[in-house]
Amino acid sequence: xxxxxxxxxxxxxxxxxxxxxxxxxxxxxxxxxxxxxxxxxxxxxxxxxxxxxxxxxxxxxxxxxxxxxxxxxxxxxxxxxxxxxxxxxxxxxxxxxxxxxxxxxxxxxxxxxxxxxxxxxxxxxxxxxxxxxxxxxxxxxxxxxxxxxxxxxxxxxxxxxxxxxxxxxxxxxxxxxxxxxxxxxxxxx
Numbered sequence: 001x002x003x004x005x006x007x008x009x010x011x012x013x014x015x016x017x018x019x020x021x022x023x024x025x026x027x028x029x030x031x032x033x034x035x036x037x038x039x040x041x042x043x044x045x046x047x048x049x050x051x052x053x054x055x056x057x058x059x060x061x062x063x064x065x066x067x068x069x070x071x072x073x074x075x076x077x078x079x080x081x082x083x084x085x086x087x088x089x090x091x092x093x094x095x096x097x098x099x100x101x102x103x104x105x106x107x108x109x110x111x112x113x114x115x116x117x118x119x120x121x122x123x124x125x126x127x128x129x130x131x132x133x134x135x136x137x138x139x140x141x142x143x144x145x146x147x148x149x150x151x152x153x154x155x156x157x158x159x160x161x162x163x164x165x166x167x168x169x170x171x172x173x174x175x176x177x178x179x180x181x182x183x184x185x186x187x188x189x
Contacts, residue, residue, distance in 0.1 A: 022060035022068060025154055025186025029055060033155075033185035036075060040178040050082030057107075059186055061154055063144070071109040071122060078103055095171040096164065102129045110134070122158065128167040135160050137182065152188040157181075 027034045036055055042048040057073035077099040082088055092099040109124035122137040137158040144154035159181055164174035 022062035022065070022070075024189045025059050025061060026189055027055075027057040027059070027073070028153070028185045028187050035181075035183045036073075037181045037183075038178050039181070040176050048082060050080060050088075052076065052079050053081050054079035057184075059154075059156075059184070061186075066120065066141070067112045067114050069109070069112050069122075071107065071124065073107045075105040075107075076103065077105055077128075096169045096174060098129050107135070126160075126162065126167075128164075129169065131167040133162075133166055135162060137180075139182075147187075153185055154188070155183075155185040157183055 034055075035051060037049065037051040039047045039049045052075050054076035055073060057071070059069060059071040061069045077097045078092060080088055080091055080097065080099075082091065091097060094101070097105075105126070105128045107124050107126050109122050111123045113121045113123070115121055118141040120139050120141075122139050123134060124137070125132045126135040127133075137160045139156055139158035142155035142157055145152065147153050159179060161177050161179050163177050
C-alpha cells in the first residue's frame, strides 16, 4: 500500500510540476525594430530591392530549448514597397501577388533544427496567393536581454530564397528567385 501511495504521490507531482516553457514575444513592428525585405535580379544587370511595410507576428522562444521555438508572421501584401509606385501596383496585380484576392501572406514554422551555437534552420509553411509551400529560413540568434524601457527582447536574423512562380504567380519574371531577408526583434509579453 505504501508503494502505491508513493507512486500516486510521484504521479501527482509529475502532473502538477510547472515545466519550463517558452516565452511569447511579439515582433516589434511599432518601433520599426523588424523588417521583411527582398531582392531579386533585374535582368541580370542589377538588384531590385523592396520591403513589406506592414506585418505582424510573434514567436515562442526558450533559450534553454531553442529548437522548440515557434514563429508565425502575417504580411500585408498591399504594403509591398519597391520605391516605384507603378512597379508596386504591377506586383500587387494578378500577374504576381493578386493582392485584391489574397491580401495576406503568412509564415508558420513547423520545425527548428539547430545548426550551431546561435544558428538554426527554421522550416515552415509560407502561404502566398493561397498557395502553401515549405520554406527553409537560415536563421541566427542576434541576442537578447533587458531593454532600457523595462522590457525584455530577443533578436533574430534570417534569409530564405523562394521562386514566386512556385506560388502560382503567372508572370514569366516570377521564375526569378527572390531572396528574403528577415530582421526580427521581439518584445517578451
